[in-house]
Amino acid sequence: MKLTVNGKEMEAKAGETILAALKREGIKVPTLCHMEDMLPSGACRICVVEVEGAPNLVPSCSFPAAEGMKIHTNSPRVINARKMIIELLLGSHPDDCLYCAKQPTCDLSRLAREYGVTKRKFPVQTRRKNMDISSPSILRDPEKCILCGKCVRVCEETQAVACIDFVKRGSEAYIGCAFNTGLNVSSCVNCGQCINVCPTGALMEKSYIQEVMSALAAGKHVVVQHAPAVSVSLAEEFGLPAGTDVNGVMTTAFRKMGFKAVFDTSFSADLTIMEEGSELVERVKTGGVLPMMTSCSPGWIKFVETFYPEMLPNLSTCKSPQQMLGAMIKTYYAKKQGLKPADIVSVSVMPCTAKKFEMGRPEMGRGGAADIDYVLTTRELAQMIKIYGLDLKSLEPQEPDMPFGERTTAGKIFGASGGVMEAALRTAHFLITGKELGVIKFEPVRGLAGIKEAKVKVGELEVGIAVASGLGNARKLMEEIKSGARKDLHFIEIMTCPGGCINGGGQPFARNKVAIAERMRALYNIDATEKIRVSHNNKAVQQLYKEFLGKPLGEKSHHLLHTKYAKRKVSDIA
Amino acid sequence: MSVQSRVDKVLENYGLAKRDKLIPILQDIQEEEGFISRSSVLKVAKHLGIPASKVYGVATFYNQFRFEAIGTNHVMVCRGTACHVKGSASVLQMAEEVLGIKAGQTTRDGMFSIETVACMGACGLAPVISINGEFHAKITAEKLKKLIEEIRNREKSNGAK
Numbered sequence: 001m002k003l004t005v006n007g008k009e010m011e012a013k014a015g016e017t018i019l020a021a022l023k024r025e026g027i028k029v030p031t032l033c034h035m036e037d038m039l040p041s042g043a044c045r046i047c048v049v050e051v052e053g054a055p056n057l058v059p060s061c062s063f064p065a066a067e068g069m070k071i072h073t074n075s076p077r078v079i080n081a082r083k084m085i086i087e088l089l090l091g092s093h094p095d096d097c098l099y100c101a102k103q104p105t106c107d108l109s110r111l112a113r114e115y116g117v118t119k120r121k122f123p124v125q126t127r128r129k130n131m132d133i134s135s136p137s138i139l140r141d142p143e144k145c146i147l148c149g150k151c152v153r154v155c156e157e158t159q160a161v162a163c164i165d166f167v168k169r170g171s172e173a174y175i176g177c178a179f180n181t182g183l184n185v186s187s188c189v190n191c192g193q194c195i196n197v198c199p200t201g202a203l204m205e206k207s208y209i210q211e212v213m214s215a216l217a218a219g220k221h222v223v224v225q226h227a228p229a230v231s232v233s234l235a236e237e238f239g240l241p242a243g244t245d246v247n248g249v250m251t252t253a254f255r256k257m258g259f260k261a262v263f264d265t266s267f268s269a270d271l272t273i274m275e276e277g278s279e280l281v282e283r284v285k286t287g288g289v290l291p292m293m294t295s296c297s298p299g300w301i302k303f304v305e306t307f308y309p310e311m312l313p314n315l316s317t318c319k320s321p322q323q324m325l326g327a328m329i330k331t332y333y334a335k336k337q338g339l340k341p342a343d344i345v346s347v348s349v350m351p352c353t354a355k356k357f358e359m360g361r362p363e364m365g366r367g368g369a370a371d372i373d374y375v376l377t378t379r380e381l382a383q384m385i386k387i388y389g390l391d392l393k394s395l396e397p398q399e400p401d402m403p404f405g406e407r408t409t410a411g412k413i414f415g416a417s418g419g420v421m422e423a424a425l426r427t428a429h430f431l432i433t434g435k436e437l438g439v440i441k442f443e444p445v446r447g448l449a450g451i452k453e454a455k456v457k458v459g460e461l462e463v464g465i466a467v468a469s470g471l472g473n474a475r476k477l478m479e480e481i482k483s484g485a486r487k488d489l490h491f492i493e494i495m496t497c498p499g500g501c502i503n504g505g506g507q508p509f510a511r512n513k514v515a516i517a518e519r520m521r522a523l524y525n526i527d528a529t530e531k532i533r534v535s536h537n538n539k540a541v542q543q544l545y546k547e548f549l550g551k552p553l554g555e556k557s558h559h560l561l562h563t564k565y566a567k568r569k570v571s572d573i574a
Numbered sequence: 575m576s577v578q579s580r581v582d583k584v585l586e587n588y589g590l591a592k593r594d595k596l597i598p599i600l601q602d603i604q605e606e607e608g609f610i611s612r613s614s615v616l617k618v619a620k621h622l623g624i625p626a627s628k629v630y631g632v633a634t635f636y637n638q639f640r641f642e643a644i645g646t647n648h649v650m651v652c653r654g655t656a657c658h659v660k661g662s663a664s665v666l667q668m669a670e671e672v673l674g675i676k677a678g679q680t681t682r683d684g685m686f687s688i689e690t691v692a693c694m695g696a697c698g699l700a701p702v703i704s705i706n707g708e709f710h711a712k713i714t715a716e717k718l719k720k721l722i723e724e725i726r727n728r729e730k731s732n733g734a735k
Binding site: 156162163164165166167168169176177178179186187572573574 | 612613615616617619620625626627628629630631634635636
């Protein structure tokens with residue numbers, strides 16, 4: 001199919017939209033409501049182009065390309081229309097861009113700049129709605145919302161949660177939960193995918209930077225742990241290419257900011273594998289509830305508690321790596337340091353907003369003191385590094401602190417969908433057969449596919465495994481299991497966010513899927529190039545068992561590393 | 575019949591309904607109960623297998639649905655074209671001012687509720703309101719104020735008996 005675009009001929013495929021064809025040809029068309037791999041909604045109209053013969057401008061995101069079409073993407077009419085749309089959007093948008101946490105990544109402000117909108121055309125009339133500050137993870141500011149609907153779509157179509165939707169109509173319309181409740185009492189699972197797609201500052205994580213900085217300034221014993229996905233994504237906030245691993249300099253930056261000890265959550269990922277692998281082996285041997293499902297992803301846990309309470313016995317009782325390390329910091333480490341648990345401020349840097357919710361779960365602490373005091377997202381960490389005026393490029397890499405500084409690559413790949421499964425299989429094979437695997441790479445569980453399945457031989461046993469990321473995919477799998485059609489599965493890994501933690505709700509805003517794939521590649525690259533690749537060979541984990549925990553699934557483990565779940569009552573489900 | 579079972583009864587009539595029946599179901603529930611309660615929204619969501627946020631979103635999109643029980647005196651103010659030209663905006667404003675509520679709401683004592691309607695089909699009598707189905711023609715803000723006071727006094731003396 002041939003099109004003429006701005007006087008030049010180009011090819012288009014049958015059935016594709018004008019936008020898709022233009023994008024492939026490298027012609028830039030602005031979008032606000034468009035979402036990759038989803039049906040177009042055509043809500044914002046910023047992508048309009050002129051088609052000769054058509055009475056009006058057409059939205060390129062939803063208008064199919066046709067043979068012989070003559071398109072103008074930057075005629076005066078098109079540019080004026082786009083400019084007007086921006087001016088109209090700004091007519092109901094507050095003026096506090098200077099202080100907005102979304103800067104400099106706000107799409108609306110970028111477009112205003114690109115189209116030369118330098119002053120208000122219409123007097124501002126904001127929606128005058130209060131911020132929703134009820135959630136421990138997500139802040140919602142309806143005044144900054146431009147009603148593009150991306151948050152609604154990602155919540156419903158990607159995550160199958162659908163706790164928010166358009167409420168009311170016309171100039172009164174806004175995005176909200178059923179009955180205008182706060183997010184905290186709704187079925188929201190705190191995943192933060194809505195934050196990642198929001199073009200403005202209407203959705204942001206709840207920040208704990210001030211609290212952490214105060215604790216550091218007060219000279220308290222502040223320790224930090226960082227999740228596997230953080231070190232391979234942080235670089236993007238500093239203009240470095242996606243997939244750059246800055247583990248060493250990040251450790252240095254933590255020390256420069258005044259953290260007393262820097263721990264690696266990949267260490268407790270290894271610890272998780274020891275416990276979870278043993279739990280799987282025990283369930284298989286003793287006829288326990290199968291398939292067993294992973295419990296590392298707190299959004300997923302809340303999802304099961306809310307939507308599939310009948311599946312709670314299938315969840316592994318293991319706490320997430322963050323909470324395992326938190327428990328070890330406030331018990332084993334506190335004792336070693338001669339400190340009271342309450343004297344330690346335990347900070348955790350995560351790619352995740354749901355972790356901010358998880359840390360506050362009542363069972364995640366002892367004697368009124370929480371195991372984790374503050375959770376920062378990768379974005380917040382970048383912000384903090386900037387506040388402290390540290391230049392990542394000029395820092396010398398350093399090693400993390402013991403006793404929780406050593407990790408294997410099995411713990412590191414937790415950051416990608418399929419990583420927990422792969423790490424668990426490596427160790428489960430050893431636990432069952434007493435022998436190491438010959439080939440330890442499990443290709444079928446790698447990659448960005450939504451659901452990945454395989455059959456794996458572990459000793460005599462053929463194990464059916466499935467890996468799903470994105471709760472929409474998890475829901476598909478759960479429905480299959482509920483219908484009784486999936487008796488072949490033994491072990492299931494679920495990650496709340498599509499692609500796993502590397503695409504978490506607290507990660508640097510990625511403009512496209514390529515960045516996510518690069519982060520994943522970085523993790524597997526670490527796995528391919530380092531020597532110790534199985535969790536059970538983590539010397540620090542072995543030492544922890546010898547000195548403190550005893551054995552996997554032992555009594556101490558039971559109290560400190562395992563937890564239980566309960567059916568959750570929310571405001572928007574009968 | 576209790577409130578609960580009336581909603582259940584409506585849903586029974588829509589046994590195998592899909593999401594396209596959402597609006598008729600909401601209309602029937604409002605017909606039965608006078609308004610759409612939280613529990614009704616949750617029941618409808620469960621019945622149709624769609625999220626409650628969606629049901630709430632649709633229900634709030636249309637002016638016809640209300641989310642509070644109507645008062646013992648339900649004031650309907652016509653906002654059709656003829657009534658508008660004859661000054662129904664000031665009538666509505668007076669009603670809201672005197673009763674201290676907005677259209678769609680109910681006073682805390684449950685005595686009054688206000689609703690706006692697009693046209694009552696009595697354009698010759700514009701501006702027109704109806705209170706519990708009784709029409710009041712060529713109403714003005716002052717007349718309405720008096721009318722509401724009369725009803726209040728009547729209800730008070732009824733209560734005193």
